[in-house]
Amino acid sequence: MKILLTGAQGQVGSALRPLLESLGPVTALGRDALDLSDSEAIRATVRAHRPQVIINAAAYTAVDRAETEPDLARAVNGIAPGVLAEAAGHLDGALIHYSTDYVFDGSAPRPYREDDAPHPLGVYGQSKWLGEQAVLASGTPALIFRTSWVYGLHGANFLKTMLRLGCERDLLRVVHDQWGAPTWAGSIAQATVAILRQAEASGDVTGFIRQHRGVYHMTNGGATTWCDFARAIFAHRPECTARVEPIPASEYPSPVRRPANSRLDNHKLAEQFQCALPSWQEALAQCLAGLPPAAKP
Numbered sequence: 001m002k003i004l005l006t007g008a009q010g011q012v013g014s015a016l017r018p019l020l021e022s023l024g025p026v027t028a029l030g031r032d033a034l035d036l037s038d039s040e041a042i043r044a045t046v047r048a049h050r051p052q053v054i055i056n057a058a059a060y061t062a063v064d065r066a067e068t069e070p071d072l073a074r075a076v077n078g079i080a081p082g083v084l085a086e087a088a089g090h091l092d093g094a095l096i097h098y099s100t101d102y103v104f105d106g107s108a109p110r111p112y113r114e115d116d117a118p119h120p121l122g123v124y125g126q127s128k129w130l131g132e133q134a135v136l137a138s139g140t141p142a143l144i145f146r147t148s149w150v151y152g153l154h155g156a157n158f159l160k161t162m163l164r165l166g167c168e169r170d171l172l173r174v175v176h177d178q179w180g181a182p183t184w185a186g187s188i189a190q191a192t193v194a195i196l197r198q199a200e201a202s203g204d205v206t207g208f209i210r211q212h213r214g215v216y217h218m219t220n221g222g223a224t225t226w227c228d229f230a231r232a233i234f235a236h237r238p239e240c241t242a243r244v245e246p247i248p249a250s251e252y253p254s255p256v257r258r259p260a261n262s263r264l265d266n267h268k269l270a271e272q273f274q275c276a277l278p279s280w281q282e283a284l285a286q287c288l289a290g291l292p293p294a295a296k297p
């Protein structure tokens with residue numbers, strides 16, 4: 001399986017890279033090697049490498065900044081995924097793409113299913129939804145994995161911020177009225193590779209992805225709030241002595257409203273691929289096992 005990975009230096013991209021190497025030759029490109037805001041560069045790169053599977057782990061993920069850079073967010077998240085999909089289709093290949101809980105407005109009283117109507121609250125969510133539609137419209141065999149609250153030891157994320165501030169401050173005020181599943185980049189990478197192994201075992205990778213094409217929710221199991229996620233992180237790290245005070249999202253100023261309910265229903269992934277990611281608590285423990293005892297990241 002010849003693979004082209006974009007966003008190779010991001011949280012999910014860097015977790016994927018070492019695992020993908022067991023499947024076949026991997027060309028792993030960061031933004032320096034392939035800028036997804038340049039459609040012609042995407043086409044030329046895909047033509048040059050001729051991958052069987054493109055995995056698009058790149059995205060414009062700065063949710064607040066997207067409000068002031070909407071054109072760039074739409075180019076990277078809304079247009080590029082469709083260009084990647086078309087380029088893969090020309091080679092009779094397939095695309096794996098990632099999307100987000102932020103395509104929803106969070107008003108549902110239950111976990112969101114894949115066929116619930118998106119209604120993004122900001123530019124980032126709108127751009128990611130556009131990207132999903134562009135991939136599906138291309139007709140190229142593609143799997144779109146929507147995930148949520150991604151963290152890991154690599155990159156900038158809530159876990160890293162809490163590990164730092166938990167040592168520096170006495171008190172942290174953390175939002176208690178947004179619900180979702182913190183999802184470890186390592187779990188996303190493991191699940192993606194497990195599904196690609198099924199494709200490989202079928203003897204027809206593109207055919208397998210064509211047969212299963214569509215949107216899937218892919219998060220760690222269970223749900224929590226940012227506040228209880230912070231407390232769970234600190235429970236693993238005795239050096240994080242900050243006290244956590246719950247606050248409503250309305251007291252945390254930000255240019256974009258976040259969904260109050262980010263929970264995604266993972267049943268479709270389990271049914272189609274017999275694939276279930278570990279609970280968020282288990283994944284957090286697995287992730288933190290990668291840290292030396294009582295060390296700051």
Ligand SMILES: NC(=O)c1ccc[n+]([C@@H]2O[C@H](COP(=O)([O-])OP(=O)(O)OC[C@H]3O[C@@H](n4cnc5c(N)ncnc54)[C@H](OP(=O)(O)O)[C@@H]3O)[C@@H](O)[C@H]2O)c1
Pocket residue numbers: 007008009010011012013030031034035036037057058059060061076098099100101128146147148149150151155
């Ligand atoms: N992070 C989350 O909480 C979250 C939640 C739900 C869904 N997701 C989705 O999960 C996927 C993976 O996200 P992640 O958390 O791994 O994101 P990430 O850590 O921000 O990584 C994204 C990567 O994309 C690269 N990138 C940005 N603009 C680019 C461009 N114009 N051309 C090429 N590469 C570019 C970034 O490079 P630079 O570092 O140089 O900018 C970065 O390496 C994305 O589809 C994202 O939308 C993420």
